[in-house]
Amino acid sequence: xxxxxxxxLQVRDLVKHFPxxxxxxxxxxxxAIKAVDGVxxxxxxxxxxxxxxxxxxxxxxxxxxxxxxxxxxxxxxRVAGNDxxxxxxxxxxxxxxxxxxxxxxxxxxxxxRMTVGDIVGEPFEIHSEVAPKGDRRKKVxxxxxxxxxxxxxxxxxxHQFSGGQRQRIGIARGLALQPEIIVCDEPVSALDVSIQxxxxxxxxxLQNEFDLAYIxxxxxxxxxxxxxxxxxxxxxxxxxxxxxxxxxxxxxTHPYTQALLSAVPVPDPEGRxxxxxxxxxxxxxxxxxxxxxxRFRTRCWKAQEICAEEExxxxxxxxxxxxxxxxxxxxxxxxxxx
Amino acid sequence: xxxSTITASxxxxxxxxxxxxxxxxxxxxxxxxxxxxxxxxxxxxxLLLVIIAAFPSLFSSVDAFNPSTCDLSRAxxxxxxxxxxxxxxxxxxxxxxxxxGARVSIIVGIVATLATSIVGGFLGLLAGFYGKWTxxxxxxxxxxxxxxxxxLGALLILAVIGRDNAGIGSVVLALSVxxxxxxxxxxxxxxxxxxxxxxxxxxxxxxxxxxxxxxxHILPNAVAPVIVVTTMNLGVFIAAEAALSFLGVGIQSPDxxxxxxxxxxxxxFLEAPAPLLFPALFLSITxxxxxxxxxxxxxxxxxxxx
Numbered sequence: 001x002x003x004x005x006x007x008x009l010q011v012r013d014l015v016k017h018f019p020x021x022x023x024x025x026x027x028x029x030x031x032a033i034k035a036v037d038g039v040x041x042x043x044x045x046x047x048x049x050x051x052x053x054x055x056x057x058x059x060x061x062x063x064x065x066x067x068x069x070x071x072x073x074x075x076x077x078r079v080a081g082n083d084x085x086x087x088x089x090x091x092x093x094x095x096x097x098x099x100x101x102x103x104x105x106x107x108x109x110x111x112x113r114m115t116v117g118d119i120v121g122e123p124f125e126i127h128s129e130v131a132p133k134g135d136r137r138k139k140v141x142x143x144x145x146x147x148x149x150x151x152x153x154x155x156x157x158x159h160q161f162s163g164g165q166r167q168r169i170g171i172a173r174g175l176a177l178q179p180e181i182i183v184c185d186e187p188v189s190a191l192d193v194s195i196q197x198x199x200x201x202x203x204x205x206l207q208n209e210f211d212l213a214y215i216x217x218x219x220x221x222x223x224x225x226x227x228x229x230x231x232x233x234x235x236x237x238x239x240x241x242x243x244x245x246x247x248x249x250x251x252x253t254h255p256y257t258q259a260l261l262s263a264v265p266v267p268d269p270e271g272r273x274x275x276x277x278x279x280x281x282x283x284x285x286x287x288x289x290x291x292x293x294x295r296f297r298t299r300c301w302k303a304q305e306i307c308a309e310e311e312x313x314x315x316x317x318x319x320x321x322x323x324x325x326x327x328x329x330x331x332x333x334x335x336x337x338x
Numbered sequence: 339x340x341x342s343t344i345t346a347s348x349x350x351x352x353x354x355x356x357x358x359x360x361x362x363x364x365x366x367x368x369x370x371x372x373x374x375x376x377x378x379x380x381x382x383x384x385l386l387l388v389i390i391a392a393f394p395s396l397f398s399s400v401d402a403f404n405p406s407t408c409d410l411s412r413a414x415x416x417x418x419x420x421x422x423x424x425x426x427x428x429x430x431x432x433x434x435x436x437x438x439g440a441r442v443s444i445i446v447g448i449v450a451t452l453a454t455s456i457v458g459g460f461l462g463l464l465a466g467f468y469g470k471w472t473x474x475x476x477x478x479x480x481x482x483x484x485x486x487x488x489x490l491g492a493l494l495i496l497a498v499i500g501r502d503n504a505g506i507g508s509v510v511l512a513l514s515v516x517x518x519x520x521x522x523x524x525x526x527x528x529x530x531x532x533x534x535x536x537x538x539x540x541x542x543x544x545x546x547x548x549x550x551x552x553x554x555h556i557l558p559n560a561v562a563p564v565i566v567v568t569t570m571n572l573g574v575f576i577a578a579e580a581a582l583s584f585l586g587v588g589i590q591s592p593d594x595x596x597x598x599x600x601x602x603x604x605x606x607f608l609e610a611p612a613p614l615l616f617p618a619l620f621l622s623i624t625x626x627x628x629x630x631x632x633x634x635x636x637x638x639x640x641x642x643x644x
Binding site: 111125 | 545555
């Protein structure tokens with residue numbers, strides 16, 4: 001949980017707009033889906049930043065931007081000081097070694113025609129300078145062992161494994177190049193609850209072992225709280241609140257965060273009766289045409305005129321200890337409410 | 339709410355090894371094929387025909403290419419012990435001509451199929467993978483060829499090449515030029531579906547280049563529909579070769595082709611049906627064999643039919 005020193009990942013004003021085109025022969029741009037619209041954060045070595053938000057808020061697009069699988073409309077992603085978003089060719093390939101990914105669905109993220117050895121060993125073939133040819137098989141077996149799989153299964157195909165085991169294969173692939181950052185895009189949401197805990201524990205063990213920094217994207221708030229040092233809450237392409245996990249979970253200041261937290265299932269029947277439920281009205285507005293000013297104002301019970309006129313910046317508000325993008329930010333402990 | 343909602347649990351138990359049959363697409367398909375009567379029958383017929391085409395002398399003691407084996411006095415004689423399938427207009431043995439005619443059919447079928455699959459498959463891979471203007475250009479060119487009615491187009495091409503140069507090569511060329519767009523379309527569609535799969539994204543995130551992605555990730559997962567079309571095309575091309583030869587623009591005498599034999603004997607059919615019926619029978623059996631193969635392969639490779 002080191003938060004001193006130079007951040008290993010710096011994201012500044014990251015924007016991704018997907019153009020909406022019309023016309024068959026001559027394409028005209030009639031608008032844009034603002035999937036990610038001005039996101040900034042830092043990530044330090046060995047730290048986990050959780051990113052939460054509902055479906056369609058831009059979490060996965062953000063992950064793709066961090067992996068340079070999409071080109072940002074503007075803004076920068078710096079991995080250990082190198083700009084990933086505008087790098088090309090050999091330089092991009094070199095930066096990629098430092099930032100790897102674990103994907104959501106272990107059933108679609110492994111090539112069904114390749115053996116486990118080929119899948120986990122592919123990073124070495126692409127980045128041939130990392131491991132000499134003779135060593136690769138041994139390295140792949142070491143990786144399988146590290147993620148808790150039997151190294152003798154190197155010649156098996158993905159379909160011969162269970163969901164949890166397949167996700168471990170995906171993690172081994174992500175670890176192969178010894179990156180400092182791993183972007184986990186909903187790494188457990190496709191797994192059974194019992195398997196989720198094992199994979200989360202594996203990720204935590206690997207973090208301690210290799211001093212990894214995680215971007216942990218999820219919609220399960222309790223999973224995020226368990227693994228994250230800091231948490232960012234996204235709504236319609238923007239971060240609305242960011243802070244340490246205790247700050248977000250115990251002292252949320254943004255109404256959207258409070259509403260999200262109030263929806264977390266509470267396993268204790270008594271606590272369940274005592275806690276407060278904030279039910280939001282309506283659906284999130286279309287990211288092609290977000291509301292003026294504060295994007296959350298159409299569903300916010302605190303909204304006033306200023307919310308439509310002035311966009312609230314992500315900054316530390318009076319009475320709070322972490323940044324929040326709300327004009328009327330105030331601490332309101334939803335979960336522990338009596 | 340407790341501080342930690344996730345509790346540690348014992349390590350995921352790795353299941354004990356079970357000796358079950360592997361379940362990849364290819365091994366499943368192969369398992370299905372081995373147990374499909376249609377496939378076994380079609381494959382046996384096709385194999386027999388390929389052997390006939392490769393070593394016709396094993397099946398006929400008469401060399402059909404040697405004019406001295408023909409005897410005009412025997413012309414249009416019916417079935418007799420020395421000439422099982424009778425004799426044709428020139429008194430040549432129909433049986434040996436049918437046997438020697440298999441070679442043209444098989445060669446045209448295989449070469450035209452290979453040519454269309456390689457060209458159409460390669461261009462389809464490029465069009466599907468790169469998209470944008472590459473796709474527009476290749477797809478529009480393919481559509482131009484697609485729009486030409488096949489027999490008319492082949493007639494036109496062969497007429498331009500001229501009778502003097504006509505032969506196996508020109509027939510293969512005419513058929514291939516008109517048939518590759520079909521393979522391109524199928525390949526392109528399969529590649530577009532595969533391209534957006536997560537494992538392709540994962541390979542890109544690792545920094546894999548386009549050639550590696552196409553060869554290692556997309557091609558093995560997109561090639562199944564092309565294999566099906568390829569198998570079926572074999573039969574189609576063999577039938578088309580016979581049709582073109584029948585129309586007089588394909589294989590020319592003294593080469594032997596079933597289509598040509600049918601054409602030569604059609605005027606005297608009522609008088610001497612054997613020289614027409616036997617090449618027609620062999621042609622039907624050959625096309626049937628390959629269509630059955632194609633059918634069986636399609637059933638085995640189509641996951642929706644499982």
